[in-house]
Amino acid sequence: MIDLAILGLLHDQDLHGYELKKRLGELPGAFAGVSFGSLYPALARLERAGAVREVEGRRASTAPTVPMTGALSGEIAAFRARSHPGHERDDQGTGRRNRKVYGITASGRARLETLLLADTADDRTFALQVAFASQLPPDQRLSVFERRRAALAERLRILTARRAVGPSDPYLHSLREHDARVLTNDLAWVDELVALARLELDGTDQPVPTSIGGIHP
Amino acid sequence: MIDLAILGLLHDQDLHGYELKKRLGELPGAFAGVSFGSLYPALARLERAGAVREVEGRRASTAPTVPMTGALSGEIAAFRARSHPGHERDDQGTGRRNRKVYGITASGRARLETLLLADTADDRTFALQVAFASQLPPDQRLSVFERRRAALAERLRILTARRAVGPSDPYLHSLREHDARVLTNDLAWVDELVALARLELDGTDQPVPTSIGGIHP
DNA sequence: GTCATCATGTAAGCCGTTACATGATTGC
DNA sequence: GCAATCATGTAACGGCTTACATGATGAC
Numbered sequence: 332m333i334d335l336a337i338l339g340l341l342h343d344q345d346l347h348g349y350e351l352k353k354r355l356g357e358l359p360g361a362f363a364g365v366s367f368g369s370l371y372p373a374l375a376r377l378e379r380a381g382a383v384r385e386v387e388g389r390r391a392s393t394a395p396t397v398p399m400t401g402a403l404s405g406e407i408a409a410f411r412a413r414s415h416p417g418h419e420r421d422d423q424g425t426g427r428r429n430r431k432v433y434g435i436t437a438s439g440r441a442r443l444e445t446l447l448l449a450d451t452a453d454d455r456t457f458a459l460q461v462a463f464a465s466q467l468p469p470d471q472r473l474s475v476f477e478r479r480r481a482a483l484a485e486r487l488r489i490l491t492a493r494r495a496v497g498p499s500d501p502y503l504h505s506l507r508e509h510d511a512r513v514l515t516n517d518l519a520w521v522d523e524l525v526a527l528a529r530l531e532l533d534g535t536d537q538p539v540p541t542s543i544g545g546i547h548p
Numbered sequence: 549m550i551d552l553a554i555l556g557l558l559h560d561q562d563l564h565g566y567e568l569k570k571r572l573g574e575l576p577g578a579f580a581g582v583s584f585g586s587l588y589p590a591l592a593r594l595e596r597a598g599a600v601r602e603v604e605g606r607r608a609s610t611a612p613t614v615p616m617t618g619a620l621s622g623e624i625a626a627f628r629a630r631s632h633p634g635h636e637r638d639d640q641g642t643g644r645r646n647r648k649v650y651g652i653t654a655s656g657r658a659r660l661e662t663l664l665l666a667d668t669a670d671d672r673t674f675a676l677q678v679a680f681a682s683q684l685p686p687d688q689r690l691s692v693f694e695r696r697r698a699a700l701a702e703r704l705r706i707l708t709a710r711r712a713v714g715p716s717d718p719y720l721h722s723l724r725e726h727d728a729r730v731l732t733n734d735l736a737w738v739d740e741l742v743a744l745a746r747l748e749l750d751g752t753d754q755p756v757p758t759s760i761g762g763i764h765p
Numbered sequence: 766g767t768c769a770t771c772a773t774g775t776a777a778g779c780c781g782t783t784a785c786a787t788g789a790t791t792g793c
Numbered sequence: 794g795c796a797a798t799c800a801t802g803t804a805a806c807g808g809c810t811t812a813c814a815t816g817a818t819g820a821c
Contacts, residue, residue, distance in 0.1 A: 332781090333780080347801090348800075349800050357710070359723055359724045364782085367801075367802075368781075368784085368802090368803085368804090369780075369781050369782070371801060371802055371803090375802090429788080429789060430789095430800055430801080461719050461720075462720050462723055463719075465717050465719055465720075490576065493576075502678050502741070503678075505737070505740065506679055507576045509737045512733065512737075513730070513733065517726075520729075523722065549808080549809095550808080550809085564772075564773090565774090566771060566773080567772095582809085583809075583810060584773075585810060585811070585812085586810075588773060588774055588775090589808095590808095646772070646816080646817060647771080647817095648772090766821105767821095768820090768821090769818105770819085770820100771816105771819095772815100772818100773814105773816090773817105774815080777811090777813100778812105779808105779811100781806105782806080782808100783805090784803100784805085784806100785803080785804080785805100786802085787801085788801085789799080789801105790799075791798080791799095792796090792797085793796090
């Protein structure tokens with residue numbers, strides 16, 4: 332989880348731990364909580380594993396390390412620079428010598444791709460996968476969304492089956508109803524994401540979600 | 549978290565660990581996951597703390613330990629008995645001597661009330677509080693819901709403020725939008741719960757959520 | 766008699782938290 | 794010079810998971 336968040340942010344830009352924590356907090360979906368106590372050890376672990384490396388001095392700022400795909404964090408950085416002028420007098424290695432700026436390595440990028448493609452049932456992980464979805468090629472992005480769609484549909488199926496029966500305590504009932512609504516809502520959202528990814532994949536808005544070849548109608 | 553779930557289920561009925569796990573799985577909202585590895589230690593801890601006590605033989609079945617309020621788990625039990633006839637030939641202490649049936653104690657009931665009233669930001673905890681809401685007196689139930697409402701409203705406020713600004717990556721944007729929708733949805737649900745609790749509190753459907761006295765219009 | 770299920774527990778480990786300790790830089 | 798913020802880390806601990814170990818009972 333935290334590995335994905337760290338690598339996803341470092342994909343576009345070299346950052347130090349403290350800044351990383353701030354960026355994490357700006358992501359939606361309850362990532363505000365990550366504390367130094369888990370962030371720094373995670374960075375150390377990733378460094379030992381060769382996924383990130385300490386880089387010299389300045390952060391890359393407007394010239395991202397990696398050429399393509401990098402809209403996300405770059406834009407965050409640009410925005411931050413815009414809204415806090417005068418706090419960014421630091422891009423030349425002037426002060427703050429003791430902070431450690433990390434950059435992602437080739438092996439780290441491979442690890443990031445694995446994590447972005449991973450098929451977990453975890454909601455928070457999926458939220459991160461969406462947040463960094465632009466870092467994946469369109470076809471893989473699409474398949475992540477479609478797998479998620481299938482998992483949610485299955486959850487809804489189970490819940491709906493269970494809802495038919497069971498006790499009638501009003502609060503428990505309301506809770507069940509709400510859960511079903513939430514799942515339906517999530518499903519609609521993923522459909523939206525799938526549609527977005529399809530558009531980016533080939534421009535046409537093809538209705539059939541299955542394979543490319545001729546499916547007998 | 550798991551303490552609340554255990555005590556909430558034991559409030560209406562004595563149960564052993566294995567059965568407890570099954571009941572947990574039947575609750576909505578991802579409590580299916582609780583495993584024996586956390587359940588049994590939790591039971592042992594609760595027993596050491598004096599919140600539960602091992603009771604003799606049969607579970608209370610249709611004659612709940614505690615008189616009032618106990619609709620919830622009793623109904624689950626009734627339903628289960630109905631749908632699996634022939635599996636419940638056990639209410640007299642016939643077989644299964646080696647299983648440990650637990651009952652809640654007075655101090656456990658106090659602890660349960662504390663947990664039901666607790667003001668946590670945790671979504672899963674709130675789901676449990678709703679599931680067992682019938683075990684609280686109507687006025688306290690209402691105040692739990694209203695506190696939750698305030699917390700959600702605050703979260704939405706923060707998120708909305710942040711949404712106005714920020715980067716424009718399409719997937720990140722979609723994620724933010726979805727988060728806002730989810731919060732709005734949750735808020736509407738809590739409003740529903742508040743309305744329900746108000747009705748049970750005094751029958752009248754009073755519109756003003758604040759204090760009782762005359763508020764200048 | 767053997768297999769599935771019921772039933773209870775322990776051990777190792779992951780992932781994260783809070784609290785604590787430390788020090789550099791900047792603004793006033 | 795002092796406080797606030799920036800910045801990095803360690804220690805202790807909490808809660809939950811998976812995997813493992815064990816054994817009783819009932820169905821066939």
